[in-house]
Amino acid sequence: MQGFLSRLLATNAPAATLLIRAVVGIVFVGEGVQKFIYPDIVGAGRFAKIPIPNPEATAAFVGVAETVCGLLILFGLLTRIAALPLIIIMLTAIITTKIPILLGTEWLGFSLRKVSYYGVLGFLHESRTDMAMLFSSIFLLIVGAGPWSLDAKLAWKRPINDE
Numbered sequence: 001m002q003g004f005l006s007r008l009l010a011t012n013a014p015a016a017t018l019l020i021r022a023v024v025g026i027v028f029v030g031e032g033v034q035k036f037i038y039p040d041i042v043g044a045g046r047f048a049k050i051p052i053p054n055p056e057a058t059a060a061f062v063g064v065a066e067t068v069c070g071l072l073i074l075f076g077l078l079t080r081i082a083a084l085p086l087i088i089i090m091l092t093a094i095i096t097t098k099i100p101i102l103l104g105t106e107w108l109g110f111s112l113r114k115v116s117y118y119g120v121l122g123f124l125h126e127s128r129t130d131m132a133m134l135f136s137s138i139f140l141l142i143v144g145a146g147p148w149s150l151d152a153k154l155a156w157k158r159p160i161n162d163e
Helices: 002-009 017-037 044-049 055-075 079-103 120-126 128-143 150-157
Strands: none
Touching: 002 150, 017 055, 017 079, 017 128, 044 055, 055 079, 079 120, 079 128, 120 128
């Protein structure tokens, strides 16, 4: 188990990874908190319009996950684990809200919202933040938190031969 934890915390990512962690963490904490402050716009109300099953519970679950995982990523603590739920959230957002824009019609029961234009360009425009968060989260899953992180501090304190 200690070997697994060491590999999970280990990172040889550059210090500049802090910039990716900052943007991912800030965006997700902000979005998570807003699900509770503005539930009709970005929380349960929005989830009901998509439609996402059990919108109140789902929005609360997603809001907590975005906030907690965003904070973990900001601090660089358990970064790889925290990135996983965020990747799932972004894939779900793209499938449920952006694919209908790409197709220009409802898809698999997910509603099409009104945007300026549909198709590939509409999809690219509307999904730019989703794609940035998705690929940044995948990046953090792959490389870890970088040297300026709690993960790096914890990994450094662990014995080298801990298996």
